[in-house]
Amino acid sequence: EYKGHKLYDIIIIGGGQAGISVAYFLKRTDFSYLILDDQESPGGAWQHTWDSLKLFSPSTYSSLSGWQMPDTKKEYPTKKEFIDYMAAYEKRYDFPIQRNTLVKKVAKTKDYFKIETNKGTLFSKTLVSATGTAKNPFIPNYADRDLYEGEQIHSVDYKNPEDLKDKKVLVVGSGNSGAQILAEVSQVAKTTWITLRSPVFLPEEIDGRYLFKQANERFFGGKKSPNQNEKVSLSDIVQVESVRDGLQRGVFQHQRPFTSFYKNGVIWEDGTKEEYDAVIWCTGFKANLSHLESLDIIDTNKIATVATRSIKEPQLWLVGYGNWTGFASATIYGVGKTARKTVKEMKEYFKDASGNKK
Numbered sequence: 001e002y003k004g005h006k007l008y009d010i011i012i013i014g015g016g017q018a019g020i021s022v023a024y025f026l027k028r029t030d031f032s033y034l035i036l037d038d039q040e041s042p043g044g045a046w047q048h049t050w051d052s053l054k055l056f057s058p059s060t061y062s063s064l065s066g067w068q069m070p071d072t073k074k075e076y077p078t079k080k081e082f083i084d085y086m087a088a089y090e091k092r093y094d095f096p097i098q099r100n101t102l103v104k105k106v107a108k109t110k111d112y113f114k115i116e117t118n119k120g121t122l123f124s125k126t127l128v129s130a131t132g133t134a135k136n137p138f139i140p141n142y143a144d145r146d147l148y149e150g151e152q153i154h155s156v157d158y159k160n161p162e163d164l165k166d167k168k169v170l171v172v173g174s175g176n177s178g179a180q181i182l183a184e185v186s187q188v189a190k191t192t193w194i195t196l197r198s199p200v201f202l203p204e205e206i207d208g209r210y211l212f213k214q215a216n217e218r219f220f221g222g223k224k225s226p227n228q229n230e231k232v233s234l235s236d237i238v239q240v241e242s243v244r245d246g247l248q249r250g251v252f253q254h255q256r257p258f259t260s261f262y263k264n265g266v267i268w269e270d271g272t273k274e275e276y277d278a279v280i281w282c283t284g285f286k287a288n289l290s291h292l293e294s295l296d297i298i299d300t301n302k303i304a305t306v307a308t309r310s311i312k313e314p315q316l317w318l319v320g321y322g323n324w325t326g327f328a329s330a331t332i333y334g335v336g337k338t339a340r341k342t343v344k345e346m347k348e349y350f351k352d353a354s355g356n357k358k
């Protein structure tokens with residue numbers, strides 16, 4: 001009990017795949033811990049992605065630690081299949097999760113964290129921040145964007161193409177989101193695709209399974225992959241069904257960026273103006289760290305870490321977010337390895353801390 005409150009050993013902020021992965025490795029420890037998540041139900045950011053989303057990781061590479069994702073009939077699981085699996089995973093391991101709880105601000109005294117939420121204040125000796133990126137969508141700086149009167153949607157808010165029927169739409173961004181959304185919108189609207197450079201489509205035979213396997217082997221220096229000359233990256237476009245269909249329809253013509261916006265559309269490099277009804281920004285995300293601002297350790301959307309542990313605030317660990325907290329830690333496959341290492345470090349921290357007290 002701390003001043004009438006419980007003092008947890010560990011509080012995890014965020015109940016998405018990163019948060020529950022850490023919880024999985026805490027199951028076999030004696031630490032008192034709690035997950036705080038602002039959502040009403042399991043699934044983290046997956047709950048808010050567009051309706052038709054297919055994972056680009058095949059089910060064999062979409063499993064959380066300890067329990068294989070049930071085999072989906074199709075190679076690429078739907079978002080519903082993945083969310084159902086996350087819900088079942090939570091239930092199976094019976095994690096302590098307090099939902100509908102938004103962490104607004106974290107403060108630190110010498111020994112403990114004070115965590116202010118919409119449901120009151122909690123206290124913990126250590127903290128794992130696993131709040132993902134979905135709440136911090138990134139839109140690049142294009143001149144006069146504020147003058148544009150058409151609709152602007154970030155991929156995080158895109159659900160389906162219903163409202164775009166027969167419109168003229170710009171889709172910006174060359175990743176899996178851009179390609180999948182473009183493929184869908186181009187079925188009902190006239191689309192233009194803006195990418196910084198030529199997008200890279202993985203050949204159909206390099207399916208998601210091979211992609212993850214190769215990235216993994218290259219990173220961990222394991223077995224040599226069958227074709228060393230193949231330079232694939234986890235951000236290349238996987239040919240899920242909708243993308244394959246789009247390729248067949250020839251919708252993936254791409255253009256380099258325009259120079260600026262004007263009231264009704266965009267101005268191309270040669271000065272010509274073109275009207276557009278809507279722009280969909282598939283331009284990614286940055287880490288959502290606003291709840292940690294008062295710790296004064298954030299530098300351009302990142303926190304300096306050794307592995308997942310903050311350097312300036314050594315009672316804080318960061319899990320998920322991106323490669324800066326571990327290889328592929330913002331993927332389902334990668335986050336398990338990161339979570340395991342994090343819990344190992346936390347155990348060592350508590351061991352040292354109790355040793356120092358004796």
Ligand code: FAD
Nearest residue numbers: 014016017018038044045055056057103131132320331332
């Ligand atoms: P999140 O899922 O965002 O979970 C964080 C949780 O914390 C959320 O519930 C959030 O609401 C909550 N939260 C945030 N702030 C607070 C706060 N202050 N207080 C309390 N709670 C808070 N990866 C793959 O491996 N395969 C794929 O096929 C794949 N497809 C993707 C497709 C898209 C469109 C996107 C955007 C990503 C994809 N990813 C994929 C990447 C990654 O696996 C997902 O983004 C995943 O949701 C990241 O999980 P997370 O737990 O780190 O974050």
